[in-house]
Amino acid sequence: MTGRIAAFRADLASARGIPWVAPAIGLLAALSIYPLVFSVKVSLTAQAGGFSFEHYIRLLTDKFFLISVWQTALYSFFALSIEFLLGLSLALLVDSLARGRAIFRAGLLVPMLLPPVVAAVAWRLIYNPQFGVLNGMLRMAGFDTSHLTWTSGEGAAMFSVILVDIWEWTPFLFLLLSAGLQAIPQEPIEAARIDGASRWQILWDVILPLLKPTIALALLLRAMDLMRIFDQIFILTQGGPGFATETVSLYIYRTAFRFYNFGYAAAMSFVGLALTTVFARGLLRFMRVQ
Amino acid sequence: MGVDRVTGRLHSKIVRTLFVAFILIASACSLVSCGKSGNSLVIAVNAGVEGSALKAAAQQWAEQKGIRAEVVELPYANLFEKELLDLTSHTGAYDVVMLDDPWFPRLAEHLEVLPKEPDGDFVKPALDVCRLPYKTGAYRALPYVGNSQVFFYRGDLFEKYKMGKPDTWQHVLEAAKKIGAGEKMYGYVMRAAPGNAVVADFMPLLWAFGGEMFDAAEMPALTKPEAIEALKFMIELGKYAPPGYTGFNADEVAAHLLQSTAVMSINWPAWIAAMDNPAKSNVVGKVEFAVMPSAKAPGVGELGSWLVAVPAGGKNKAAAFEFIHWATDPERQKEAAMRGNPPTRKSVFERQDLREKYRSYPVQLKSLEGSRPRPRTAQWNEIENAFGIYLSQANSGSLTPEEAMQKAEAEIRQILARGR
Numbered sequence: 241m242t243g244r245i246a247a248f249r250a251d252l253a254s255a256r257g258i259p260w261v262a263p264a265i266g267l268l269a270a271l272s273i274y275p276l277v278f279s280v281k282v283s284l285t286a287q288a289g290g291f292s293f294e295h296y297i298r299l300l301t302d303k304f305f306l307i308s309v310w311q312t313a314l315y316s317f318f319a320l321s322i323e324f325l326l327g328l329s330l331a332l333l334v335d336s337l338a339r340g341r342a343i344f345r346a347g348l349l350v351p352m353l354l355p356p357v358v359a360a361v362a363w364r365l366i367y368n369p370q371f372g373v374l375n376g377m378l379r380m381a382g383f384d385t386s387h388l389t390w391t392s393g394e395g396a397a398m399f400s401v402i403l404v405d406i407w408e409w410t411p412f413l414f415l416l417l418s419a420g421l422q423a424i425p426q427e428p429i430e431a432a433r434i435d436g437a438s439r440w441q442i443l444w445d446v447i448l449p450l451l452k453p454t455i456a457l458a459l460l461l462r463a464m465d466l467m468r469i470f471d472q473i474f475i476l477t478q479g480g481p482g483f484a485t486e487t488v489s490l491y492i493y494r495t496a497f498r499f500y501n502f503g504y505a506a507a508m509s510f511v512g513l514a515l516t517t518v519f520a521r522g523l524l525r526f527m528r529v530q
Numbered sequence: 531m532g533v534d535r536v537t538g539r540l541h542s543k544i545v546r547t548l549f550v551a552f553i554l555i556a557s558a559c560s561l562v563s564c565g566k567s568g569n570s571l572v573i574a575v576n577a578g579v580e581g582s583a584l585k586a587a588a589q590q591w592a593e594q595k596g597i598r599a600e601v602v603e604l605p606y607a608n609l610f611e612k613e614l615l616d617l618t619s620h621t622g623a624y625d626v627v628m629l630d631d632p633w634f635p636r637l638a639e640h641l642e643v644l645p646k647e648p649d650g651d652f653v654k655p656a657l658d659v660c661r662l663p664y665k666t667g668a669y670r671a672l673p674y675v676g677n678s679q680v681f682f683y684r685g686d687l688f689e690k691y692k693m694g695k696p697d698t699w700q701h702v703l704e705a706a707k708k709i710g711a712g713e714k715m716y717g718y719v720m721r722a723a724p725g726n727a728v729v730a731d732f733m734p735l736l737w738a739f740g741g742e743m744f745d746a747a748e749m750p751a752l753t754k755p756e757a758i759e760a761l762k763f764m765i766e767l768g769k770y771a772p773p774g775y776t777g778f779n780a781d782e783v784a785a786h787l788l789q790s791t792a793v794m795s796i797n798w799p800a801w802i803a804a805m806d807n808p809a810k811s812n813v814v815g816k817v818e819f820a821v822m823p824s825a826k827a828p829g830v831g832e833l834g835s836w837l838v839a840v841p842a843g844g845k846n847k848a849a850a851f852e853f854i855h856w857a858t859d860p861e862r863q864k865e866a867a868m869r870g871n872p873p874t875r876k877s878v879f880e881r882q883d884l885r886e887k888y889r890s891y892p893v894q895l896k897s898l899e900g901s902r903p904r905p906r907t908a909q910w911n912e913i914e915n916a917f918g919i920y921l922s923q924a925n926s927g928s929l930t931p932e933e934a935m936q937k938a939e940a941e942i943r944q945i946l947a948r949g950r
Contacts, residue, residue, distance in 0.1 A: 287948065304916075369773055370772060370786070370789075371785065371789070386773060388773075389773045389774030389777070391774070392773070392774035392775070392926065393926065394923075394928055477777065478723060478724060478725060480723055480724035480725075481722075481723070481724065481776040481777055481922050481925075481926045482724060482919050482920070482922045482923035482926060482928060482929075483724070483919045494915060497607075497610070497611045497614070498610070498911045498915065499909070499911055499912040499915070500614060500618075500636065500911075
């Protein structure tokens with residue numbers, strides 16, 4: 241009996257906390273849980289009303305969606321690979337400097353500090369075939385730029401938008417990897433050096449394995465960001481020329497806010513979410529990181 | 531135990547205080563919002579030259595009436611999104627909305643019918659797009675900015691090469707070749723970025739070559755020979771355009787004219803003033819304006835009017851209607867014209883003082899009177915997007931004109947089928 245009373249009192253004591261956490265729970269429910277549940281419902285509602293999988297079925301045959309998925313994957317793969325290699329190289333380089341690390345770090349971070357929209361507008365001007373600084377400099381160097389259009393050819397446009405991403409977001413990977421390098425204990429590196437390991441062996445067999453959790457985290461964060469790329473492409477090419485740089489996010493935006501088809505846009509968002517989750521799990525598994 | 535009781539009392543006191551504070555804040559908020567809806571007018575306008583005249587008019591009206599006018603300026607794409615969400619969910623966030631005429635079929639059913647019919651001074655094509663159904667139904671908006679495409683060309687160079695006037699598209703092509711080669715300039719410059727840009731520059735060609743977007747049964751008619759011929763002609767013109775024109779919007783087109791690197795283009799009247807502005811232009815007094823060139827059919831410019839309307843969910847409809855009628859009366863249209871807005875009233879276009887200020891007014895009026903709107907369908911945004919992708923691909927050379935039109939037609943059929 242005494243035990244029951246004690247348990248009841250404990251329950252009562254914990255229940256007293258409910259009013260204090262209720263606003264936070266209410267806010268979470270209103271801003272996160274309810275919209276999520278509502279968008280699931282919207283994605284499963286036919287245009288004519290009623291429960292239906294029609295939006296998900298349409299996804300399988302919508303070539304614009306399938307192309308945008310492929311292009312998003314392509315964009316993410318190339319941007320992520322190059323950003324990672326550059327970020328790691330820069331982090332190793334700056335880490336090896338005896339002096340001036342802080343200056344290099346601050347300088348390298350500048351592109352990342354710009355809002356993506358500002359960076360995209362600046363690059364749109366830089367890429368302008370006639371009046372842009374890029375072609376202007378190439379002309380000064382004696383190159384014929386009359387057909388160098390950067391964002392207007394179908395192949396060149398994808399290359400150009402990836403280049404802007406690399407310019408802006410390599411510093412992010414540099415920052416994370418640089419922090420990771422600083423956290424590595426020096427003893428294993430010193431031991432390897434005493435044992436006669438070459439620089440390459442130290443990097444490959446000691447530094448990279450120790451850096452693996454940071455690499456996994458950096459790749460994961462950047463990959464998730466890349467898979468929902470929107471702002472830079474919207475400003476630089478609007479998905480064009482034709483459909484050459486259209487990504488999933490851009491197509492979802494158009495479908496929801498230009499074509500007023502929220503159900504189909506919600507279905508695309510959930511498929512996008514599923515693909516991102518599968519990719520993230522795959523990456524973590526590949527890197528054998530918990 | 532005693533401590534528990536004290537803590538409990540304190541706890542319930544705090545909860546009670548928080549609850550009372552919440553009620554007080556909520557009541558204050560509702561009182562503020564009640565006050566707002568009675569004595570103010572919230573107006574959503576386009577952030578640009580078209581919107582700034584309406585913004586000034588709203589402030590003038592508010593001063594006269596002694597109320598508060600809250601103008602919400604939004605960029606073009608955001609304006610549509612906000613209006614779409616507000617109008618379809620009847621939130622009543624805006625009392626007056628400014629809308630581009632292609633948006634009207636999508637938004638019209640959520641707009642209030644005008645309590646009194648507009649007078650006959652408005653230019654007819656600009657007024658027809660304010661009706662649901664098109665041309666015949668009730669008026670649900672008033673035309674505020676009389677935009678229709680105008681043909682820009684270098685009058686000095688046409689004279690130098692004795693090319694007459696660009697009255698037919700064949701003539702335009704010949705002039706692009708001859709003047710472009712002679713002056714080492716681009717003979718023609720056009721917008722071919724996917725979506726609205728490329729479709730807007732293609733429509734005058736399609737109509738001039740005798741093509742139509744939809745046939746009598748309201749099915750796409752883009753694989754007809756006239757439509758394919760129009761696209762072939764567009765690609766031919768593209769040979770004399772600056773490289774990269776498949777990514778151009780109106781600003782790049784205007785930049786080429788202003789920098790004197792291109793001879794001709796289609797553009798909107800908003801760019802006319804810049805041509806004669808020495809701070810922006812290298813071609814002051816050299817650019818002439820004309821109505822669209824013809825081919826098999828007379829030349830027709832695309833209509834791009836801005837309208838003002840009252841949302842059905844608006845909280846202050848009587849004042850909103852009073853404002854939109856006042857803002858579109860001849861005197862206010864004249865004031866808006868002085869700020870750079872093309873009017874929608876014939877009497878304002880014909881005013882001598884305005885004609886002295888704007889030499890392009892006779893051409894603008896003629897273009898507006900003969901203009902055609904984009905097809906009146908609620909699915910126009912989606913159709914324009916799909917059509918624009920294939921037109922852009924044809925211009926960049928990745929599809930032949932025939933392939934582009936076949937693909938566009940198939941896609942538009944699917945869009946129409948989904949909407950039925």
